[in-house]
Amino acid sequence: xxxxxxxxxxxxxxxxxxxxxxxxxxxxxxxxxxxxxxxxxxxxxxxxxxxxxxxxxxxxxxxxxxxxxxxxxxxxxxxxxxxxxxxxxxxxxxxxxxxxxxxxxxxxxxxxxxxxx
Numbered sequence: 001x002x003x004x005x006x007x008x009x010x011x012x013x014x015x016x017x018x019x020x021x022x023x024x025x026x027x028x029x030x031x032x033x034x035x036x037x038x039x040x041x042x043x044x045x046x047x048x049x050x051x052x053x054x055x056x057x058x059x060x061x062x063x064x065x066x067x068x069x070x071x072x073x074x075x076x077x078x079x080x081x082x083x084x085x086x087x088x089x090x091x092x093x094x095x096x097x098x099x100x101x102x103x104x105x106x107x108x109x110x111x112x113x114x115x116x117x
Contacts, residue, residue: 007054010108015097020089021082022064025071028081029064031094038099044109055109057102 008028012018018030041059046052058064065071066086067078098104 004054007109011055011105014101014104014108016095018082019093019095020084020086021080022067022078023081024065024078025074025076031086032097032101033091033094034059034097034099034101036099039097039101042102042105044105055105057105 004027011030015030015032018032020031022029037060039057039059041062042057043053044055044057046054065078067080070077
């Protein structure tokens with residue numbers, strides 16, 4: 001889950017093009033799978049506290065809201081930004097990422113977390 005376009009590009013450099021993605025109140029979410037369930041969740045925060053959260057990696061035991069749910073504050077519906085959705089894509093068809101995906105994202109996001117956005 002990422003909000004800033006530069007941060008999104010850094011994430012996609014690591015993950016590749018998303019097969020299934022959605023947009024909510026802010027940012028985008030891309031869906032992948034890590035079959036060993038060993039990946040850990042992590043929040044990457046900007047050095048600039050006005051910016052706050054850059055990327056949130058959700059893992060086992062966490063959840064995200066999917067379309068067509070309506071956001072309670074904005075009244076706008078979450079929307080799929082990819083041709084495929086979680087409704088027509090089995091979990092087994094999602095791109096596989098390694099268990100150390102958070103460690104791989106860290107250097108890609110380091111300039112943003114060290115120096116702010």
